[in-house]
Amino acid sequence: MSDVTQLLAAWRSGDAQALEQLTPLVYRELHRLARGAMRGERPDHTLQTTALVHEAFIALADAKVDWADRAHFYAIATRQMRRILVNHGEAHRAAKRGGGMVHAQLDEALDVVGTPSAEISDLDDALQRLEAFDARKAQILELHYFGGLTYDEMAAVMQLSPSTIDTELRFAKAWLRDQLA
Template sequence: MPSAAQSSEVTVLLARVRAGDSTALGSAYAAVYDELKRAARAQLRRMRDAFQTTALVHEAYLKLAGGAQLAAVDRNHLLALSARAMRQVLVDDARARKADKRGGGQDAMTLTAALGSGDAAVVEVLALDELLASLHKLDERAAQIVELRYFGGYDEAEIGDMLGISERTVRRDWRKARAFLLMELAT
């Protein structure tokens, strides 16, 4: 867990980003970089994918920096947006790899270290992404919790802090979301 000073520093940097300071996003991201690498490493280990940790974190940054105006208000919000960006990067990569397997024509640009590895991870990421979209329509907070746990690698206490809810609520919503996902996978 970061100190209050570190969290405050990120909040100030994000305020500068919202005010138009283009260099502040890089500084804010650098302040949470080690935590993002830890989360990415845990996620990729679970997936048994050859996607490189550093590449995933950097691609997530590029997604955040290249998109619409960043609206993160504090450290926790930046981490949540980064988890969502990592999800998008992994889904985009999985779709490209799947299209390549179907003879998509040109070689797809991929960030994985070894092409052809992690085929099961491709299917898992795409299936989970579709299920999360369905869950988001039913229960937005439960979908956020799944995204933060699965794609962000955060534990219940960290998620509770990020979302401003108790660990008990995180556990309850996690059980509900997991039941929904398992039910949908079984059909």
């Protein structure tokens, strides 16, 4: 068992000191995930990568989750970052009262939708529809686009082979392209 997994188990068991020991161990990886999530955001985005890490970590620290292992922790962290970015985008758009729509230029999503930008809330809506249809494909897309995970990392999180990840991701991209077209 990795140090992170052991500390997650101790934290889950009520050891508050485990959270203090866990924080520096996961911070760098959370920052990498946040950079991946922010990669496609507009250049003038007001939420910085470090702030995204902090907001996500606060939410994770308060969450009542039965952490299975480090991969589970990072998968939930990726989902939390997505929620924060979607909420931030919706708040920004609401503040503008419909003007100055927020565009998230997600690197690979650009290839998928074939347009110069994709509305983050439209992408989130499409992911929610995919989740209702096929939760595994939705989670793979989420880990890939918002988490910036590699095929091997996604395979570890999802407990699937990299070739299965490739097949599922190709299908999910095609489905997303159809939904956002």
